[in-house]
Amino acid sequence: MAGLPRRIIKETQRLMAEPVAGITAIPDEQNARYFHVVVAGPSQSPYEGGLFKLELFLPEEYPMSAPKVRFMTKIYHPNIDKLGRICLDILKDKWSPALQIRTVLLSIQALLSAPNPDDPLDNSVAEHWKTNEKSAIDQARQWTQLHAKSNSVNSH
Amino acid sequence: MATAASTSVLSKVLVNEPEQLSIVVRFSGNKIYNVNISSKDTISDLKKAVAHIANVSPRTLNLVLTGQLLNDSTLLQDCGLGIHTTLHAFCWSDNLVHESPDIPAQKPQLFQETDHKAPHGYNSRDESQGNQITRDCLRAAEETSTPAGESDVDGNDFIWLRTQREISSRTRPPSCYRNLNTNDISRFFVYCKICDCVQPAKLRLSCKDCGSGAFLVDRGPSNWRDISANTEIIGTCKSGSCSGTVPRFYLRCNEKHDGEVEGTAALLKHVQANHKRVECIICSDVMSHVLIFPCSPGHVICLECFNQYGTTCLNERRFVEHPVHGYTLPCPAGCLDSHIEETHHFLLLGQEKYERYKNFGAEEYVLQNGGMLCPGPGCGMGLFPSGEGRLVKCRECRHEFCKDCRREFHLGGCENFLESLSLAVSDLRINDERAVRATWEQEAQSLIDETTKSCPGCQTKTERSGGCMHMICSRCQTEWCWICVKKWNRDCMADHWFGT
Numbered sequence: 133m134a135g136l137p138r139r140i141i142k143e144t145q146r147l148m149a150e151p152v153a154g155i156t157a158i159p160d161e162q163n164a165r166y167f168h169v170v171v172a173g174p175s176q177s178p179y180e181g182g183l184f185k186l187e188l189f190l191p192e193e194y195p196m197s198a199p200k201v202r203f204m205t206k207i208y209h210p211n212i213d214k215l216g217r218i219c220l221d222i223l224k225d226k227w228s229p230a231l232q233i234r235t236v237l238l239s240i241q242a243l244l245s246a247p248n249p250d251d252p253l254d255n256s257v258a259e260h261w262k263t264n265e266k267s268a269i270d271q272a273r274q275w276t277q278l279h280a281k282s283n284s285v286n287s288h
Numbered sequence: 289m290a291t292a293a294s295t296s297v298l299s300k301v302l303v304n305e306p307e308q309l310s311i312v313v314r315f316s317g318n319k320i321y322n323v324n325i326s327s328k329d330t331i332s333d334l335k336k337a338v339a340h341i342a343n344v345s346p347r348t349l350n351l352v353l354t355g356q357l358l359n360d361s362t363l364l365q366d367c368g369l370g371i372h373t374t375l376h377a378f379c380w381s382d383n384l385v386h387e388s389p390d391i392p393a394q395k396p397q398l399f400q401e402t403d404h405k406a407p408h409g410y411n412s413r414d415e416s417q418g419n420q421i422t423r424d425c426l427r428a429a430e431e432t433s434t435p436a437g438e439s440d441v442d443g444n445d446f447i448w449l450r451t452q453r454e455i456s457s458r459t460r461p462p463s464c465y466r467n468l469n470t471n472d473i474s475r476f477f478v479y480c481k482i483c484d485c486v487q488p489a490k491l492r493l494s495c496k497d498c499g500s501g502a503f504l505v506d507r508g509p510s511n512w513r514d515i516s517a518n519t520e521i522i523g524t525c526k527s528g529s530c531s532g533t534v535p536r537f538y539l540r541c542n543e544k545h546d547g548e549v550e551g552t553a554a555l556l557k558h559v560q561a562n563h564k565r566v567e568c569i570i571c572s573d574v575m576s577h578v579l580i581f582p583c584s585p586g587h588v589i590c591l592e593c594f595n596q597y598g599t600t601c602l603n604e605r606r607f608v609e610h611p612v613h614g615y616t617l618p619c620p621a622g623c624l625d626s627h628i629e630e631t632h633h634f635l636l637l638g639q640e641k642y643e644r645y646k647n648f649g650a651e652e653y654v655l656q657n658g659g660m661l662c663p664g665p666g667c668g669m670g671l672f673p674s675g676e677g678r679l680v681k682c683r684e685c686r687h688e689f690c691k692d693c694r695r696e697f698h699l700g701g702c703e704n705f706l707e708s709l710s711l712a713v714s715d716l717r718i719n720d721e722r723a724v725r726a727t728w729e730q731e732a733q734s735l736i737d738e739t740t741k742s743c744p745g746c747q748t749k750t751e752r753s754g755g756c757m758h759m760i761c762s763r764c765q766t767e768w769c770w771i772c773v774k775k776w777n778r779d780c781m782a783d784h785w786f787g788t
Contacts, residue, residue, distance in 0.1 A: 137571065138571060138572060138573055139570065139571045139572045139573075142572050143572075193600070195570055196596055196597065196600040197600070213785070213786075215786075217786065224755075225760055228620050228621065228622055229569075229570045229593070229597055229600075229620050230569050230570065230587070230619075230620040230621040230622070254782075255778060255779075255781060255782030256782070
């Protein structure tokens with residue numbers, strides 16, 4: 133494997149030394165481009181109390197192309213589909229090499245605080261959100277209890 | 289690896305202090321003298337040597353470098369002369385000298401005598417100072433001039449300098465000419481088309497009318513416009529009978545090139561030495577030479593990352609069309625209205641990509657202004673079809689095509705024509721030469737049809753190389769669905785965003 137670019141090393145060091153509140157990102161022992169990420173559900177959101185596992189991969193072209201990120205833990209969210217794929221502009225056409233792993237994870241955390249049913253990835257969830265927000269939020273809360281409690285993350 | 293590559297680009301930085309200088313002096317525009325002299329000698333010594341060869345009085349002789357008179361007591365080593373620097377010499381007229389025989393002909397007050405203002409201490413520098421115009425000159429002048437006057441000219445000028453004020457006010461020499469050793473901090477950089485790389489460069493000027501370097505300017509340049517073709521600086525040509533008053537500034541690669549032509553060194557105004565040792569925004573390495581975007585934070589990108597950033601954006605057609613700066617790159621941090629302001633910076637991507645950049649820029653211009661590109665094989669000519677009809681004839685390759693479907697011209701609706709393409713060949717009347725050509729095109733067309741789909745917005749043939757079904761056209765920005773080949777909508781999102 134080609135040497136790891138200094139940028140990735142520095143980003144990793146900083147993520148470890150100054151972690152973002154509510155987020156851990158640990159590089160895989162075998163592959164320094166693959167990160168095990170855990171995002172805590174933001175308070176005052178239906179995901180509060182949940183710990184959500186994600187995988188983050190830095191492709192060869194990084195930082196010229198965006199990291200690949202996916203939720204591993206099931207989550208009821210209009211912008212995240214059942215396979216964990218995320219609808220976030222900075223992961224696609226709005227990516228800039230000036231963005232970092234840190235900014236990506238912060239954006240994902242913000243997406244949990246502010247679901248956007250008008251730009252949905254999962255239409256049925258989005259529809260649920262728009263027609264009966266309270267019921268959708270209840271469902272999200274239930275899924276959090278069911279799939280994202282800390283013991284279920286640890287048992288992985 | 290990154291360090292090595294960038295260093296090699298700039299490995300030819302000229303940092304020489306030769307003991308023995310070989311100076312070329314151009315006298316009265318047409319005579320050229322070579323003078324060998326020690327760098328420890330003074331301008332006065334050089335004048336004596338030149339005067340001896342030219343058979344004139346050294347007191348009447350004046351030496352000019354970049355629009356300034358050189359002072360007698362200045363040491364040659366302090367003039368920032370390169371190995372091949374040319375100085376320009378001229379004599380005061382006899383009567384001027386005769387009127388004041390006891391006063392050295394060359395005085396700091398020269399400009400007052402000729403009734404010219406000398407702002408920014410351009411010619412009233414103290415005797416110990418050298419004569420090289422550097423970026424610091426622009427910086428020093430910028431700081432002493434009124435900011436309002438500056439922004440009147442061009443609000444974007446010198447934004448990058450403002451970001452450096454803090455450090456420069458502490459470390460900057462009191463006058464721009466104090467910076468005698470032409471170290472990298474104050475260097476101009478050019479893309480030298482002869483060296484085919486980034487090089488430090490010297491700012492030079494000549495008379496716009498006669499091209500002579502024996503030209504004295506009233507003031508030093510204080511912003512980028514001053515050294516552009518639209519300079520407001522005036523002066524006096526001292527070459528023979530020329531009465532030119534307008535200087536022309538140009539940059540010359542520090543390397544010696546035989547028969548060098550002006551215009552082979554393109555100024556890279558965003559490139560400079562990284563004396564503040566700022567990290568590159570992309571690789572986070574501290575590189576020796578960097579490119580600074582003109583946003584107020586002055587985002588820094590190293591030359592190698594600029595190459596990668598530019599190449600990626602070129603491949604993805606993510607350059608933007610700017611009303612003033614043309615087809616260019618935005619600051620990677622997304623700062624508003626922070627763009628590369630001089631297209632020669634894209635020479636840093638290499639000649640091949642620079643050519644591609646120019647083609648893309650021209651295409652973008654055509655498309656953005658309602659034109660279309662000829663679909664003829666290998667053509668791509670920009671066309672602005674007039675009239676209502678569907679027939680477009682390329683004036684370059686003579687290809688005739690349909691304005692709507694961009695296929696070769698046909699009668700009847702485009703859909704009928706597509707069906708007719710699948711008719712048996714035997715149904716057609718065949719001209720041999722034409723048949724060969726049509727077969728080839730047909731084959732190529734089939735391949736294109738198999739591998740691409742047309743953007744529903746602009747008909748551009750589009751290849752999908754992975755990712756989801758949500759396409760964004762790099763030409764017209766239409767968002768469309770790869771499966772439905774229609775505008776992207778919520779049903780596409782729900783049913784087959786990822787093709788599942």
